[in-house]
Amino acid sequence: MEALELYAVDDRADVYTEELKLNLGPQHPSTHGVLRVELRLDGEIITAARCDIGYLHRCAEKIGENVSYLQFTPYTDRMDYLSSMNNNLAWSLTVEKLLGVEAPPRAQWLRVIMAELNRIASHLIAFGTYGIDMGAATPFFYAFRERESIMALLERPSGARMLYNYIRPGGVAHDIDERWLPDVLAFCDEFEKRWAEYNTLLTTNKIFIERTKNIGVIPRQMALDYGLTGPVLRGSGVKWDLRRDVPYLKPYDEIEFDIPVGEGTHGTLGDCWDRYWVRMLEMMESIRIIRQAAVRVPTGDFVEKAMLKMYKSPLKPAAGEAYMRCENPRGELGFYVVSAGGASPIRCRARGPSFCNLSVLDALLPGCMIADGVAIIGSLDIVLGEVDR
């Protein structure tokens, strides 16, 4: 009799388990840094999620209020440390907007090449680590091989491998050597072949597709509501790219390139696979941009003469404010700087794309399985250095 009761099935309700609270992170390989997500679980299904960030908080905005405009450039390197060139660029353009100066043409074209090279390097990390998240370790090594070439290229003019401090208000820090542009073009040829390899490794892998399609769907309206930008926004089918829509550097106006958007190739529009594929296509668009830019770099100054004087004397913009946004690999990085006429800004706000893109996670996770949660976090491609600043 007792045995029968043991195996009796309660047919009035589905099988349920006790609710479990689980901390994902802060030290977890799939959170891409020190991110903690508090999960409530019903079996393997997430019923509620809450992000906890700030483990890497350095209050860069307070630092910005205590150093000069030029001294803050290296701190921008350390926000999104995988795309330092782009951060430098956004900060430099903000300061230039505040001062009302413009970089000379040679600097502008060099900036475009640097920013796009760094964009490829950053997307390569996104591609490689996403493979690891999905249990495929091999693509990571392939991605790092090409990233190494890019870092070697960027090291030659800047002297640094990751934190460049190269693009500065008024221009760039150093001129390039004679062999640099041909080497960049040679890299472009090489990279095209490698890119095809990545697709055979990961993009067309059946397991990878099954793990990412129809997962973490962000509808268009939700993406706009949460202020998502970059590949996450374009993955939801919104054709919006500041390089085309608000060209913040003149060369972007003169160069031909496409803006890849998600098309719901393997199921629903705006799923993890769409975001992944947008990044893959963007790498090739960056190659296209670099190819056109490398043959058009004009001769001349690489830094604005008027700014050189300002480097030696205090840089004191007139009281005012400027908001500038740039298309970073992860989305739109905005700097809002308020000057009261002194040598340091009184407010130095950084609107990081990772911060805004991560804010959608709490809404995306409920209803998913834990393993899909890992796929979703990876597809958002966050850098915690920028989330926490």
Add this chain to the structure above:
Amino acid sequence: MNEQQLHAKLLASGLPGIGELDTSARDPFVRVDAGSIVAVLTFLRDDHDCRMEMLHNLTAVERPDAIELVYHVCSLARHHALTVKLSCPRPDGGNHDTWIPEVPSVAGVYSAANWHEREQWDLLGVRFAGHPDHRRILLPEEWIGHPLRKDYVYPTWHDGIPLELDAIPLYEPGGGQAAAEAAAASAAGAAGAAAKAPRKAGEPLFQPPAPLSTRPLAPGGKTTDTPASELGSH
């Protein structure tokens, strides 16, 4: 539409509390009253000609006379953007400890505002009435104060961790040079080898550093007319 047209559109909407458009700024901005910010942003989002689908940035700025809230909204469909500001005037004697301004939360209009408002509360101490999850976001919940306020005092201690570097003893293998000297000194009969006087009662563990502009340029005490902070990195 440009900012003038957007401003005219706002005025024509009949919403109360819409101020002038400041065109002298690099990014022209509209001032609104705190009470009408939710209505203004809802109008900008839903109006067919404005269609500000995205709250791009939300921030607060502390000025001598007020704390200003700045909302950057933009439209992807219409290719335009607008800056909206509201001001919380500083009351007499209002400082970090006594004054927490409060404005209505716009998290119900744009979900993006949720985290932005939490960050402004955390770092600048602005309360957002009606926010769905009014907690700190970057700092721990038990943190005292709001670091981006101009009169914020640096803490000396947090959660068992001294924040003054001198208070942390350096590790030296084998007791180190200092220990060897102390041993030699005590062997020689010298009283007290402590190099540093003990901290007096009431003396703070940590002195906040002076602003860079008041520090001497070189360690030798030689100052110049140009404060160090105003020199470039070159």
